Amino acid sequence: MADRFMYDRFRIYPDEKQTAAAFQTLGSCRYVYNLYLNSWDTCLRHTGQGMSYTECFQSLIELKKVHTWLRSSDSSALTNSLRNLSRAFQEYSMHRRSYPSFHRKGHRDSYTCTNSGSSIRVLNNGNVILPGLGKTRARGLRFLKGIICSATVIYETTGKWYCSLLYKTAPAVPFPVSGKTVGIDLGIHDYLILSDGTRIPNPRFMDSLAKKLAREQRKLDRKRKANTLYYAEIEGKRIPVFRRPLKDCRNYQKQKKRVARIYEKIRFCRLDFEHKLSTELIKNHDVICMEDLDVRGMLADKRMSRQISDVSWSEFTSMLEYKASWYGRKILRVPRFYPSSQICSVCGSVNNAVKDLSIRTWECPLCHSIHDRDINAARNIKKEALKRAVLHG
Numbered sequence: 001m002a003d004r005f006m007y008d009r010f011r012i013y014p015d016e017k018q019t020a021a022a023f024q025t026l027g028s029c030r031y032v033y034n035l036y037l038n039s040w041d042t043c044l045r046h047t048g049q050g051m052s053y054t055e056c057f058q059s060l061i062e063l064k065k066v067h068t069w070l071r072s073s074d075s076s077a078l079t080n081s082l083r084n085l086s087r088a089f090q091e092y093s094m095h096r097r098s099y100p101s102f103h104r105k106g107h108r109d110s111y112t113c114t115n116s117g118s119s120i121r122v123l124n125n126g127n128v129i130l131p132g133l134g135k136t137r138a139r140g141l142r143f144l145k146g147i148i149c150s151a152t153v154i155y156e157t158t159g160k161w162y163c164s165l166l167y168k169t170a171p172a173v174p175f176p177v178s179g180k181t182v183g184i185d186l187g188i189h190d191y192l193i194l195s196d197g198t199r200i201p202n203p204r205f206m207d208s209l210a211k212k213l214a215r216e217q218r219k220l221d222r223k224r225k226a227n228t229l230y231y232a233e234i235e236g237k238r239i240p241v242f243r244r245p246l247k248d249c250r251n252y253q254k255q256k257k258r259v260a261r262i263y264e265k266i267r268f269c270r271l272d273f274e275h276k277l278s279t280e281l282i283k284n285h286d287v288i289c290m291e292d293l294d295v296r297g298m299l300a301d302k303r304m305s306r307q308i309s310d311v312s313w314s315e316f317t318s319m320l321e322y323k324a325s326w327y328g329r330k331i332l333r334v335p336r337f338y339p340s341s342q343i344c345s346v347c348g349s350v351n352n353a354v355k356d357l358s359i360r361t362w363e364c365p366l367c368h369s370i371h372d373r374d375i376n377a378a379r380n381i382k383k384e385a386l387k388r389a390v391l392h393g
Contacts, residue, residue, distance in 0.1 A: 004171055004326055005149070009164040010140040012153075018133045021072075022153055022161070025132055028073040029081040029111040030103045032060065036085055037100055053086040074131040076114035080150075109155040115148045120165070122148070128163060138163065145169060157260040174328030181287040183382025185340070185374050186316075188307045192277070193374040195289075195382045200277065205269045206310040213262045220259055223252045270312055278319040282329050288320060289385035291340065292333045332385035340377040340384070344369060 014022055036056045044050045060078060064070045070078065088100040113120065113131045121129040128138045130151055146169030154162040183195035192200035206213075224240075227249055231238040246252050281288060295314050299305045324331045334340070342354045344364040354362055360373050 003168050005166060005168055006146070007164050007166055008142055009162055010138055010142070012128065012130075012161045012163045013137040013139070014133060014161055018136060019161075021132050022155070024069075025073040025077055025111050025153075026109050026155060027105075028070050029077050030105065030109075032063075032070070032078050033081045033085055034102045035063075036060075036082060037102060040085065040089065050089055053082055056082045056085070074111075074113050076116065076131065077111040080112040080114065106157065110152055112150050112152045114150050120148050120151045122165075128165075130163065136163075156264065157257065158264050159257050172326040175283050178284055178286055180285045181289070181382065181386065182281070182285045183289040183378045183380075183385065184281070185378040185381060186291070186293065186311070186313050187374055188304070188311060190374065191311060193378050195375070195378040197375055199374075202311060203269070203273055204310065205266045205273075206306070209262055209266060213259070216255065216259045216262060220252070220255045223249065223255055227252065270310075271315075274312065274316045274319055278316060278323055281320065282323045282327055285329070287330045287332060287386075288324065289332045289334070289382045290317065290320075291338070291381055292336045293317075294336050332389050334381050334384045334388065338381075338384055340380040341373055343376075343380050344371065345376050345379040345383070 036051070036059070039059075040051045040056075057079060060082065085100065088097070091097045092099055119129075119131045122141065123129065123135070126138060126141050127135055128141065128151075129135050130153065133153075146167040149166045149168060152164040152166070154164065156162065185193040187193055188202060190199045191202040194200075224246070227242050227244065227246065228240045229243055230241055232241055233239075293313055295308065298308055301308075321331055323329070339350065342350050342352060344351065344367060346369040347364060347367040349364060349366045351362065351365060353359070354373065361370065362373065363370050
C-alpha cells in the first residue's frame, strides 16, 4: 500500500509578537490573492484566456521589489496563495465550483507554509516551530511519525488560532476481514439506516443549540442596529450607514465571537460524531454500499436545506472513502437517480406511489410484502451496488 497523507489539527497560542506576525502574513496572502485574481479576471475578459501560475509567480518576484513589506512574510505562504488561485480557476473551468471570489478579512483567514528542510518541526515538549513565528506553544498535538509536508495557520472568528499539519506517514494496518457487506441509506429523521435494519438516530446538533443561537444572534442584531444612523437606498438596496465602523465597536465584536463559538461547538460535535460513526462502519464491514447523492442540488430546496446542511452528508461520505482506502475496505456506489425507495426488495417490482415522501411504510402490490421505506431503500442499494460490481468487474 502507498504512503498516506494525514492532517493533524491542534490549537496554538502565539504571543503578542507572533500574533502580529501571523496577522501580517494573513494580510499579505490576502493581498496577493486578490491582486492576481483581479489581474487574472481582467486578462480573461479581454483576451478570453487566463493567466498561469508561472506568470503570476514571476510577477510576484518583481512585486516584492516594489512592496518591500511583502518580504517580511514567509515566501512559501505567498506562493501557496497563487497555487490556491490557480487551482480555483482550474476547478471552475472543470465546472466543479463557482467563479473564484475575492478574499475578505475575517472570513476563512488562513495561510499555508511549505516545509523546506526543517522549517516546520514538532518539539518534544509538544510545542511546534512554524516559519515566521518560531517556537509556538501548542495544545492537542497528536503528531505521528512521518514527514511534515506543510503547516496551515488558521485564525477563527472565535479569536482562536489553530494549526493544521499535513504529513506523510506509513500505510495503516488494514482491519481484519469481517466478511460483512452493508447497504446504507442516508436520511434526516434517522441519520443512517443500514440494510440489516439498524437505525442511527440523527443527533440534530443545530436544533439542540437553536434557542441559544437565536438568542445570541438577536443580541448581535440589536448591537448592530444601535450603531446604525439610517439606511441609504443604493441600486434598490437598503444599505445601513453606521455611526462608526463595526470593527471599532467592542461590544459588537465580543457578541460576534459569542455567536461564532456556538457555531464552532456545533461543528466540533458534528465532526466528532461523524468520525466515530465512519470508523465503526469501516471497522465492522468489508464492503459498504451507498447512493451517489447530489447534495448541492438538494440544498436548492429551501424547505429542507437547513436539515440537509446539518446532517453534512458530503463530509461523512468523504470520511468513509478515505478511511476505506486506508484500512483495505471497499466503497460501492449506485447512481443518484436509482429509485431505491420505490423498488420492492423482495420481488423487484416498482411502486411509483412511493415517490411521496410522506409514505414511510408501504405494501408491495404484487408480493404483498410490507416495507419500511428506509430499510427497503438500504437493501436495494446493497443489491444494486453488488450487481454493478459484478457486471463491471
